[in-house]
Structure formats: C-alpha cells, structure tokens
Amino acid sequence: MTSAEPTLTADVAVVGGGFGGVAAALAAARAGVRVVLVEEYSRVGGQVTTQALPALDEHPHVESFGCSASYRAFRDDLRAHYGGTANPGGGWVSRLCVEPAVAQRVLDGYLAEAGVTVLTGRAPVAARVENGRVHDVTFTDGTVLAATVFCDATERGDLAPLAGFATVTGSEGRDAYGEPDAVPGGPDPAAQQSFTWCALVELHPDADATAVGPAPAGYAALRHRLSFDIAGWDGGVHRYRMFTDGPDGRPPFWTYRRLRATAPELAVLNWASNDCAGYDPIGDPAGAQRAGRELTAAFVHWLRTEAPREDGGRGFPGLRLAPEAAGTPDGFAEAPYLRESRRIVVDRPVTGHDLAPLPGRARARHLPGSLGVTWYHVDLHERTGHPAPVYRETAPFTIPAASLVPSGAVNLLAAAKNLGATQVAAAAYRVHHGEWAVGEAAGALAARAARAGFPVHAVPDDPALLLAVQRDLVAAGVPLAWVADVPPGDPRFAAVQLGAAYGALEGERAADLAVDPDRPAGPADLAALRRVARALGADPFIPDPDRAFGAVLEEITR
Numbered sequence: 001m002t003s004a005e006p007t008l009t010a011d012v013a014v015v016g017g018g019f020g021g022v023a024a025a026l027a028a029a030r031a032g033v034r035v036v037l038v039e040e041y042s043r044v045g046g047q048v049t050t051q052a053l054p055a056l057d058e059h060p061h062v063e064s065f066g067c068s069a070s071y072r073a074f075r076d077d078l079r080a081h082y083g084g085t086a087n088p089g090g091g092w093v094s095r096l097c098v099e100p101a102v103a104q105r106v107l108d109g110y111l112a113e114a115g116v117t118v119l120t121g122r123a124p125v126a127a128r129v130e131n132g133r134v135h136d137v138t139f140t141d142g143t144v145l146a147a148t149v150f151c152d153a154t155e156r157g158d159l160a161p162l163a164g165f166a167t168v169t170g171s172e173g174r175d176a177y178g179e180p181d182a183v184p185g186g187p188d189p190a191a192q193q194s195f196t197w198c199a200l201v202e203l204h205p206d207a208d209a210t211a212v213g214p215a216p217a218g219y220a221a222l223r224h225r226l227s228f229d230i231a232g233w234d235g236g237v238h239r240y241r242m243f244t245d246g247p248d249g250r251p252p253f254w255t256y257r258r259l260r261a262t263a264p265e266l267a268v269l270n271w272a273s274n275d276c277a278g279y280d281p282i283g284d285p286a287g288a289q290r291a292g293r294e295l296t297a298a299f300v301h302w303l304r305t306e307a308p309r310e311d312g313g314r315g316f317p318g319l320r321l322a323p324e325a326a327g328t329p330d331g332f333a334e335a336p337y338l339r340e341s342r343r344i345v346v347d348r349p350v351t352g353h354d355l356a357p358l359p360g361r362a363r364a365r366h367l368p369g370s371l372g373v374t375w376y377h378v379d380l381h382e383r384t385g386h387p388a389p390v391y392r393e394t395a396p397f398t399i400p401a402a403s404l405v406p407s408g409a410v411n412l413l414a415a416a417k418n419l420g421a422t423q424v425a426a427a428a429y430r431v432h433h434g435e436w437a438v439g440e441a442a443g444a445l446a447a448r449a450a451r452a453g454f455p456v457h458a459v460p461d462d463p464a465l466l467l468a469v470q471r472d473l474v475a476a477g478v479p480l481a482w483v484a485d486v487p488p489g490d491p492r493f494a495a496v497q498l499g500a501a502y503g504a505l506e507g508e509r510a511a512d513l514a515v516d517p518d519r520p521a522g523p524a525d526l527a528a529l530r531r532v533a534r535a536l537g538a539d540p541f542i543p544d545p546d547r548a549f550g551a552v553l554e555e556i557t558r
Contacts, residue, residue: 004138005144006136006144006145006146007142007143007144007145008117008143008145008146009034009145009146009147010033010034010036010146010147011034011035011148011149012024012025012028012033012034012035012036012148012149012150012443012450013037013038013137013145013146013151014028014035014150014151015038015124015137015151015152015153015154015159016038016040016151016153016158016416017040017044018039018044018046018050018153018154018416018435019045019046019048019416019435019436019439020153020415020416020417020438020439020442021037021044021046021151021154021415021416021439022037022046022107022110022439023070023071023415023436023440024415024440024443024446025111025114025116026110026111026114026116026440027440028151028443028447029114029115030114030443030444030447030476031443031444031447031448031472032447032451033450035114035116036116036117036145036147037111037118038120038122038124038143039119039120039121039122040121040122040154040155040335041334041335042120042334043327043334044111044118045103045107046155046335047337047432048098048104048432049103049104049327050327050333050334051334052198052200052268052326052334052337053257053268053333053337054097054100054102054103054268055091055094055097055259056075056096056097056432056433057093057094057431057432058094058096058431058432059374059375059376059396059433061513062095062433063095064484065482065487065513066373066375066479066482067433067437068372068436068437069477069488070440070478071433071437071440074106074436078096078102078103078106079096081106082102088260088261089257089259089261089266089267090258091259091267092251092256094257097257097258098259099259099325100325119143121141122139122141123139124137124138124139124154125138125139125162126138127162127164129164131410132409132455132457133411134150134410134412137163147450148411148449148450148453149412149413149446149447149450149456150413151412151414151415151439151442151443152412152413152414152415153439154416155338156281156282156285156338156341157282157341157343157344157414157416159412160344160406160412160414161342165407165409165412166344166345166406166407167342167343167344167345167406168187168189168344169192169282169283169343170187170188170189170383170384171183171187171188171191171386171423171424172187172349172422173185173186173187177349177351177352177353179351179352179422180352181380181390181424182423183385183386188385188386191383191384191386192281192282192384193339193340193383193427194277194278194381195275195279195288195292195336195337195338196270196274196276196292196296196337197276197289197292197293197336198269198270198296198333198337199268199269199274199296199297199321199333200259200268200321200325200326200331200333201266201267201268201300201303201321201331202264202265202266202321202322202325203263203266203267204318207317207320211317212304212305212317216294216297216301218294219297219298219302222294222295222298223306226299226302226306227272228240228241228246228253228307228308230273231272233391238250240252241253241308241310242307242309244310253271255267256271260325266322266325269296269299270337273295273302274292274295274299275381276291276295277381277384277387278291278384279291279292280384282338282341289336292336296332300319300321303315303316303319304316304317305317338417340417340423340427341418342418343414343417343419343420343421343422344405344414344418344420345406345407345420346402346403346405346406346407347402349403349420349421349422350403350419350421350422350425350426350429351422351424351425352392352422352425353365354425355378355394355395355397355425355428356392357393357394357395358395360511361395361510362396362482362510362511362512362513363395363397363482363505363513364396364398367397367398368400369400369466370398370501371398371401371404371470371473371478371480372398372399372437372440372441372473372479372480373397373399373480373481373482374397374399374428374429374433375395375396375428375434375482376428376429376431376434377391377392377393377394377428378390378391378392378393378394378425378428379430380423380424380427394428396513398482398501399429399437401441401459401460401466401469402460403419404438404441404456405420405456405457405459408457409455410455410456411456413442413445413446414438415439415442415443416439417429417430417435419438437478440473441473444469444473444476444478445469447472448465448468448472452465452468463535463537467536470498470501471498474493474494474498475494479497480498480501481500481501481505482500483500483513483514483515484512484513484514485514485515485516486515486550492550492554494557495550495557496515496517496550496553498536498553498557499529499553499557500515502531502532502536503528504528504532504553506525507522507523507525508522508524509525515549515550516549517550518549519548519549520545520547520549521542521545521547521548525549526545529542529549529553530542532553532556533556536557538556539556
C-alpha cells in the first residue's frame, strides 16, 4: 500500500499506548533509541486509565518477586502518591487499587522523563510493507510514521493485519492442540470472550432517591441478567450483598473493585452483570460499543433502583456516575476492556499445555528463549456460542521470544495481548502485569534490533542475538525465570536469571521457586549446568561439586 512521505521518524515506533505499549516504549527508550508512541484514545495507559480498571490483577507473589524492576517501580510510585498506603482503594480483588488519574500521572511522568514522543487520538489505518518489512504507518489524522522497528501494542491487534501478517481471533479449536479448554472441534473465529464497558460510580449515601432518572433504553430486555449473584468457576452460584458479606460469606460487592476508600468512595463496575457477550468488538467495534454501554447503563440503573438492600429495601440512589474520576463526560470508561485481541500467527504458539502445573516442579514447562515472566490462571469468560466460563490453574510461566514475532516479519513485534499464544494461553497472559511484561520484552528486543540492524525474526533462532537481548533485560532488572531468593539488587541476579533461562534449574531446584544459590551444586545441578555452559558457549567442564550453585552460574554466564 502506498502512503504519503513520512511526517515523523523513529528508531522504534510503538503503535498503541495501553499498558503493554507504555512498557514497550519505556524499555526501548531505556536502551537509548528514539521512540514514538501513538495511541488511539486521548490518554495512554489502557487498562489503568482509559478502560477504568486500575485495580491490578496480579499473581500472589507480586509483592516480593516475579515482576520487573520497572513494574515494581510503577506499583511503588502509585502507593507513594497516597503516602505509602498499601491498597488505597481497599478493593478485595487486588492488592493495589487506585484512581485512574493517579495511574495516568505516573505513566505520563515516566514517558516524559524517558523522552518518548507521545501522540494521542490517532489510530492506524494503513501500512506500507515490502518483503515483510514495515516502512511506515499512516494514522487517522494523516500522520505518517516511519521507523526501523514497529511494536503492535494496539488493543485489538490492529497493526499486524494492516501490515499483511496473519492473525487469529476466537478459538483455535480443540482439534488444533488438544487443549481441553478450547472450544470443541475446529477453529471458531467468532468464539471471542465477552468484554466489559466499565463505568466509575461514587457513593453519596444521603442522596435523594428522586434524583434517579428514567430507565435507559433497553432496560426491560436486559433486566433479567442484572444481579449481585454470579456463576462461580466451581459450578455453583456465588451470592453477594452490597455492603456486607453475602449469605455464603462472600465479601461485599461494593468493595470488590473499590478504587477510593475516602468519601465519596469510588468503585469501578466490572461484574458479571455488565460482562457483554455475543458481540464482536474486533470486527464490529461500533456495534459492540453500543451493546456494552447499554448493558452497563442498565446495571447502573438497577443498582440505583432495584438492587436488594441489607435492610430489605431496594436500590441505592446514592450511587452516581463519576465523570471526573473516569476522565470522560459521562463516567463511562473511554474505551472497552477487551479480554482478548487478534493474536499473531507464529510457528508454534504458546498453548495451555505449556502453562500447566507439572508434578514435582514449581514452574511451568521450560520454554526456550525467555524474555520475561508472568503468572495468572487461565481465565476465560463467556465466549460467543460457548457460555461456560473457564478457570484453570497454571504454574509460573515465561514469555518466549518466538511468541512476539509474527511469521515472516522483519521489523514488527507483538507487544500486548496479541502475542503468539492460543486463546486458552492468552487468557493467562492478558492481565495487568502480564501485558506489561510482554510489552517490556518487545520494547527491549525492538531497541536491540534497531541499534544492531538485524531482522526480528532472527532472534529466536540466533543464540548470540537472543543472548544479547536477554542480557539487556536482566541488566534492567527484568527476570527471565521464576526465582524467589535472588532479587534484582543481588550481584548474582543476572547470572542466576540467564542460567535459569537456559535450563539450569533441575532436581531439587526445580521443585521450589527458591533456588538457594549458596548451596553447592548437586549431581542434577551439574548436568544442567554443563548443558547451560554449552548453550552459552562457555567451558562445560565444572570440576568442583562443592562450589556454590550461584558461583558456578556467575562463571559460565560471564
């Protein structure tokens, strides 16, 4: 496709300013290259800003390990805004709930300090590509951006198909990889997960009930699905009340995703009742927007007029939409919360099998070429044509370099929920810290490729290029493997992380997330260390079995 002459150039262009896009831009800028970030909506931040979901979905170890130095700094800086309060909103779904404006302020500060050029209110509409190389991208306002490397961090995975690269939507089907949680049979592109158009509401307990307006359009048709109760992953019904524990001991609905604990209290509505299924937010975003907003409007009205109160009455008229907090005219989120996007086609996608717990091992299956870590359960909401939700446990897992490179791409990377994974596996990567980790990995890879001039598709299969990117990441405090007891400040961090990424954790050290680097290397360790040494081109002869495991890794990863 032809385009006008470029009006802007960069070493790395990040298209999409959601959580993954911000992380990619910061990682690339950290490496010293010129970065331009272009976002469709009015602000960067995605889940924590425009989607109004700054109640962070995270893994249980996040307070102590299992995330990068940059993500930990983000969490620390959010808390610092509130004077160090651990969970300012007090929402029980998350260890850290804050207001969108606070998250936006922190992210904007990071990007400004890093020297990233940020353009908002622009979506990609065309790409000029030749032999797998993206030369430039044209946006809705006519801006033409040329770059050495592009990162696709759009919410729907828009750039890859614009550039002519194959993508997948919906489910690959159970026949493809034998995943029990895939839909039966062959591929079903329409079987996309439900999405949510969130809204922010404030609580004004003394409000006059007469202030509640008329029911929104479509309320009568939607009324049957509005409730505090939800279908649980365990097959039962979980019962909730507004401000007190539910009949079966469930904590209050109101504090589920509460973002502000001081008056007027603020919460985000992201519940089964406004979980919008049966639409196509990727192929028909306008139709999905109408349906999603109508459903949330109905839920707000139900809460204000019909929701059961603890005193036996009905409705909470003191709930009001909060435009100022949402940063929108009406209190609805600026953008939908999408649980999946298009996913790039790669030679071998990450599957649900790759994330599954393994007997005797604390981590998921070892995948070569790790560029980061994340962890969440497989969390599949209702899919079109397949209403049953899925919750399946996983073990701590990684982000392989091969999952970021579209098949045939010279200079394009996935940097958000669009990585090369099946629908089942992507449902475990999609949450806040997972999207950040994917973006950070893509940004580091993009910067290295831009500086050194190699095609991104070479990285997964070229040991020297892969190792160079991995060294960049660990130098920035990004873990490549799950290690509980060697933090980024430890002088052995890089050695242990690189060794673990190449298969050093075997025997007893595979059974626990703590690797005890001061303990001598046992027989299983020695065999694994020899394999790591050969993979890294070091001397595989490790003569002294009494040497500390961490010391041996420092020697062979030097």
